[in-house]
Amino acid sequence: MNSGNIRVLILDLGSASRNELVRQLEEHPHIKVVGQAAHRRLAIRLLQQLMPDLLILTLDTSSADNVEVVETIMATSAIPILVMRFCPENQWDDDYISRGALAVLHHSSDSPLSTDALHRKVELLVGVKVIRHIKGLRYPTEPVMPVVRATMDAAQMPQDWPFVLAIACSTGGPQALSKLLQALPGSFPCPVLIAQHIADGFAKDMVRWLDSVTELKVRLAQEDDRVKAGYVYILPPEQHLIVKNNQRLAAIPRQDSDVYHPSCNLLLESVAEVFREKAVGLIMTGMGSDGCRGIELIFRRGGRTLAQDEESSVVFGMNKNAIDKQLIHRTIPLDGLAKALLAMACHGHFESKLP
Structure with missing residues (x-):
């Protein structure tokens, strides 16, 4: 041998x-x-x-x-x-x-x-x-989830969501997220999933802080959570999470070679695959290039893509990568993001700079 x-x-x-x-x-x-x-x-x-x-x-x-x-x-x-x-x-x-x-x-x-x-x-x-x-x-290996009961609130049904918002951010992200979430009302009719690079063990504190500054319900995301409108899901850094076709979250074990925790790319790619034209990707302040591949898939699948602008970013890195590759429909200052998202959710307004 x-x-x-x-x-x-x-x-x-x-x-x-x-x-x-x-x-x-x-x-x-x-x-x-x-x-x-x-x-x-x-x-x-x-x-x-x-x-x-x-x-x-x-x-x-x-x-x-x-x-x-x-x-x-x-x-x-x-x-x-x-x-x-x-x-x-x-x-x-x-x-x-x-x-x-x-x-x-x-x-x-x-x-x-x-x-x-x-x-x-x-x-x-x-x-x-x-x-x-x-x-x-x-195509999960576990048993398929049962059909959602008819008594479920119609406002929570995926076909009634204007879109699903997936956010990628890193350095400077928590402060930017607090400003964005403060400006969104509790009636915001879309699920929000956030991949923020953070050290192990700190996500719970960030969730408590963000939940205290917004009318939306902020939760630490866990495997098998069902995605719902009006909720904000903060991904933990100890594992990667993605969305499956049944609108539930699935965990992917972290590898020693993984640089970013949690992975923005994995989250955004899954949102692109599952929700396609109903996916909206937002890439915010942060160092590196994580999220760029996921934003590209949202763009290719017919979804909409937004980026925080350079002036309002602590680090113009992740968002710059996506902008330079011409994958962003609109670049918006931090204080204008909530207004743009509300216009898209409530009125369907979206002005694209791309053809």
């Missing part, structure tokens, strides 16, 4: 050649198969425990269900994925790639894959930097 510098996890969904694949891989002096899984849940657990460099998904059939496996894994782990299908059907190959896999290889008795070719592909893929794909969490 080799010592191995490239750690590989195999998720085998029915191939007849798994043992042969392991033998082929470990003929390379620097490749080590560190684990094998027969289903998605075990693979996700092993990814967290073993931290491999590459996941190889082996298939004896190609289907939409297997595409979903790739999507779900990429929503929970940033890992290069190689799909190896031991079947002739190739109609799903593009879907594997679009959901996050880096490559699809066909291996069969008619067109066998040489050991050298396999080694070269593994060496190539482990050097590719990948990111999580939020969209996968739109």
Whole structure:
């Protein structure tokens, strides 16, 4: 058994050649198969425990269900994925790639894959930097939530919300948020989700402070919270949170490599995917570039994007990145943000500087 510098996890969904694949891989002096899984849940657990460099998904059939496996894994782990299908059907190959896999290889008795070719592909893929794909969490592995009761207040139904507001901010953010929330009435008819970079353990104090200065209900967001209009959800830094299709929040464990806590990008990307043209992204004062990717997805999905202007920002960084990339419909001073949001929510008014 080799010592191995490239750690590989195999998720085998029915191939007849798994043992042969392991033998082929470990003929390379620097490749080590560190684990094998027969289903998605075990693979996700092993990814967290073993931290491999590459996941190889082996298939004896190609289907939409297997595409979903790739999507779900990429929503929970940033890992290069190689799909190896031991079947002739190739109609799903593009879907594997679009959901996050880096490559699809066909291996069969008619067109066998040489050991050298396999080694070269593994060496190539482990050097590719990948990111999580939020969209996968739109297909949750947990049981689907029951249908909302008809007695629920109609004002709380998602189809009646003018939009869902997702805010990204960092340095200078708490003070800016306090001014913004003070200016919004308790009747503001939209949910507000905020990803503010903050040190572990300090979110509860910020929630108490912000709740004391606004008529809106400010809450520390938690997994499985249902998003409601009139509420402000402050994400905790100890984990990342995103919105799922059932309007509930889902947690994504923090990784040692994550720079920003909580992630603005993950929140904004999920709001873009779930609410699309009903998503409004606001990027405020802060250092770095977190949130820019999420703002871009809101922009591409037909939502509206706002940015705090330079003059009113403590640090003109996160918002500057988005503005420079021409992803912002309107740049607004801090003291004008509440007025603009109210005009959008109550009257549908939105003046865009972009075509």
